[in-house]
Amino acid sequence: MERSPLARPFPQLPAIAGATPRIARAGYKNWGRCDLTYVELDEGTAVAGVFTKNICCSSEVELGREQVKLGRARALIVNAGNSNAFTGYRGREAVEAIMVEVATHMGCEPSDVFVSSTGVIGVPLPTDKAREGLAKVFHAEPCSWEEAANTIGTTDTFAKGAHASAMVGDTRVEFSAIIKGSGMIAPDMATMLGYVFTDANVAPAFLQQCLSAINEETFSCITVDGDTSTSDTVLAFATGKAGNEEITGPDSPGADAFAAALADVCRQLSHLVVRDGEGAQKFIEIAVTGAKSDESARRVGLAIANSPLVKTAIAGEDANWGRVVMAVGKAGEPADRDRLSIGFGGVWTAKDGQPLADYDEAPVAEHLKGQDVRIDVDLGMGDGRATVWTCDLTHGYITINADYRT
Amino acid sequence: MERSPLARPFPQLPAIAGATPRIARAGYKNWGRCDLTYVELDEGTAVAGVFTKNICCSSEVELGREQVKLGRARALIVNAGNSNAFTGYRGREAVEAIMVEVATHMGCEPSDVFVSSTGVIGVPLPTDKAREGLAKVFHAEPCSWEEAANTIGTTDTFAKGAHASAMVGDTRVEFSAIIKGSGMIAPDMATMLGYVFTDANVAPAFLQQCLSAINEETFSCITVDGDTSTSDTVLAFATGKAGNEEITGPDSPGADAFAAALADVCRQLSHLVVRDGEGAQKFIEIAVTGAKSDESARRVGLAIANSPLVKTAIAGEDANWGRVVMAVGKAGEPADRDRLSIGFGGVWTAKDGQPLADYDEAPVAEHLKGQDVRIDVDLGMGDGRATVWTCDLTHGYITINADYRT
Structure with missing residues (x-):
């Protein structure tokens, strides 16, 4: 390997x-x-x-x-x-x-x-x-x-x-x-x-x-x-x-x-x-703030980190905040679409439930090309916070796991 | 596409x-x-x-x-x-x-x-x-x-x-x-x-x-x-x-x-x-029986159906019941390792928590080569049952989702 x-x-x-x-x-x-x-x-x-x-x-x-x-x-x-x-x-x-x-x-x-x-x-x-x-x-x-x-x-x-x-x-x-x-x-x-x-x-x-x-x-x-x-x-x-x-x-x-x-x-x-995640090409840090509690923040973070759509978007170096929204929504934790803010590499791309038309795309694109990717999610609900870590989902993962025992 | x-x-x-x-x-x-x-x-x-x-x-x-x-x-x-x-x-x-x-x-x-x-x-x-x-x-x-x-x-x-x-x-x-x-x-x-x-x-x-x-x-x-x-x-x-x-x-x-x-x-x-699941090559039916309740059976079925390791195993045509065991265990539903039975295509490969040494591998291998795959899981705990459906996880999924917006 x-x-x-x-x-x-x-x-x-x-x-x-x-x-x-x-x-x-x-x-x-x-x-x-x-x-x-x-x-x-x-x-x-x-x-x-x-x-x-x-x-x-x-x-x-x-x-x-x-x-x-x-x-x-x-x-x-x-x-x-x-x-x-x-x-x-x-x-x-x-x-x-x-x-x-x-x-x-x-x-x-x-x-x-x-x-x-x-x-x-x-x-x-x-x-x-x-x-x-x-x-x-x-x-x-x-x-x-x-x-x-x-x-x-x-x-x-x-x-x-x-x-x-x-x-x-x-x-x-x-x-x-x-x-x-x-x-x-x-x-x-x-x-x-x-x-x-x-x-x-x-x-x-x-x-x-x-x-x-x-x-x-x-x-x-x-x-x-x-x-x-x-x-x-x-x-x-x-x-x-x-x-x-x-x-x-x-x-x-x-x-x-x-x-x-x-x-x-x-x-x-x-x-x-x-x-050393199977097939990993990028190390992803997801920082969730503004949750109702730390535990709630952790659950939201893990819902994002486990979303195949988010993980493949990062593999494709795509600042696809729509998939992050989806993952927040499916976590089942207290959240409000219209208070949600999402950022990549320290740049907010969506605030208060709406994409920012005028955010600077160049540093975000540059950040996503790197090996270490940071996603910020603010729920705007409270003081709960958590940071979780995952890797992207790539062809390497499929290759390793579709052919493990044989 | x-x-x-x-x-x-x-x-x-x-x-x-x-x-x-x-x-x-x-x-x-x-x-x-x-x-x-x-x-x-x-x-x-x-x-x-x-x-x-x-x-x-x-x-x-x-x-x-x-x-x-x-x-x-x-x-x-x-x-x-x-x-x-x-x-x-x-x-x-x-x-x-x-x-x-x-x-x-x-x-x-x-x-x-x-x-x-x-x-x-x-x-x-x-x-x-x-x-x-x-x-x-x-x-x-x-x-x-x-x-x-x-x-x-x-x-x-x-x-x-x-x-x-x-x-x-x-x-x-x-x-x-x-x-x-x-x-x-x-x-x-x-x-x-x-x-x-x-x-x-x-x-x-x-x-x-x-x-x-x-x-x-x-x-x-x-x-x-x-x-x-x-x-x-x-x-x-x-x-x-x-x-x-x-x-x-x-x-x-x-x-x-x-x-x-x-x-x-x-x-x-x-x-x-x-x-029409993205990248799907196989249609997978997962029938769970012997759960404490129908709802519990459905949750166990979905834990299996959402497991990337199970889905890639099926993509690789591998009767990897170990990964099914893992998925049952992580569902958080009532289960007992030593009562668990798992089958593929109607053939039990593990019973009461242990692999069957003498099961007939040929029909199982043949079944997994087909487009329609059936997994049976009996928890041995009660009368709850559910059937869920999913597809395998392949390179096609990664290709489609790592390059969607661009």
Whole structure:
């Protein structure tokens, strides 16, 4: 698969004390590459997670949802090439076998072992291949975050990573994060597996509180095709090795800086997924203001972002505000045609429900030729606001998805 | 635009006593074809209508919603080439000017004149062109329903008509119906203008009751791209010229036969719109059973029908039940992964949440190569059922929509 034109270079990611990635080849598919990722986590690592809301979710997600409630993690396993979704009790047994195997190796509880799988649906994960892969990966040399990012990928066209740091009191804490995902991305976090590793010392409950809130403004505000995977997962692991005083709540010293840095990496990661949207040629930011509430603004934004007519218009570099109007109207949120204003690249093309005859078309046309497109929508109803991100809908999307399995 | 491979020949439609179509060229766009349709309706014609739920609807829709409450019609005007939507008070004035002009000609009330417009959004309908067009069309020779069907079309690749008849007591009543629409089709009736003409004698209230109920199982069960137009309208006109005893309610003689024939033409019309879906190569029927309720089944069906991943899989002739599972799961309706069964072309490929290893792949592959594809989904939760219709998502859709205005 050709590298996305919107790709970003993989950043310099620091090692995180207490989190050691390793990779191996389990051979889940008939390919030469590594497809099993193992991150060993030192004792005392806190964990938080957010998961797909798809009702037909995988066993990995069902188990993960329960495990994060315990708040502690010792290992992460990611299988690429087989999602193990829609595989009934055999799928669940395969995950549990991996958890036991890793727990035995680590000397921890099976519930400390987090497993994710991504790839084809409906084929139970082969436990023999998993076992052989684990035997290899336990003894593999530690690898870089970039190698891990490449190993968790499936249809991704580039490795995705993000970095942030924060001062917590006098202590500098680091965040290194990786993610995979390119299609089937929608709010409720589609085929997306994201992992944030930090050496910060933070209580699991506060880590979860931060991640859940940040999720609403990052992973839940991106969409590629409106479809929602059965396996989506974002986990944040905090090893505590930085040695800062434990952050236990919003009033702890450094809590704000910690949360801001976590939000920063999550925002970076979510944008990278859109930048690898299947067939994407343009990265689209949609800012909705003047809604009755923030949640209403987000729904309107997503209705626009998921509209095939809007997405194809942007692909065609057409400032087609009529399609934006249509998408606002179908969102079912409070709106008034005659108060609606729409702009492209910072230039209003329609105000108060009517097109502006005299707007300057040249900068708008120029803006739409670029790779980064901005759409502003003001509903004129209230103070609610939200920003969502998507990509355009192109021939590339059809080519990739009409010929996936064969 | 090339004729859709799923097109159907225009049927033989009988003249309807009391409903006389005429066409002319108003020149709403710079084209040589007729773009103004006028159907004169005799006194005593009953009318019913269903309209888009898009909040940003056109003035035509706003007015039409009020007019159908009065239940009587004397004329229908359809403008093609300019939708007059998102044009504020000037758009509304243009519609009211047409209503007055036609009412003066007919000697009726302006509220007896129904106006629809379809085409580009955001440009007020030019009243001078409308006036010139009306002057011509008032004196034009009556035309055939096929000519009228061609005149109301915009991006349509073939003229669409449907016929039915029913015995009401001893009286045979006829239905001749036309429709336009090809993209932006979704429940809540996207860019779709449909008109049913019958010579039956029926009370407006019962006509509306029938049409509203039928709409739920026909026009509200089709989708091309999930987008919803600002102008969608389906109107049914009953001239009463057949001379049957007036049908006033479900217990009137012939009421069942009348309703069944009306449902038949509406079903035909709705399927024709899907068959002209932008870029469509395959007509897809999705039958959902075992839902908690009929409404729940319809929502699940539409989630599948609107999934770009399902639609591209069918385009690729791939029995990708995994994507169907995903779409069921994201619908947010009651479902249980482990009770879900999925079939293609009458062959179950997954039962009770797991793929069937031994299903016969040959007939499924053969079925998917055809133009008409059937997907069965059983949720195993209850007795709710619904059938929805859509088309596949192909390169043709992208080509048409990424280069529409330019």
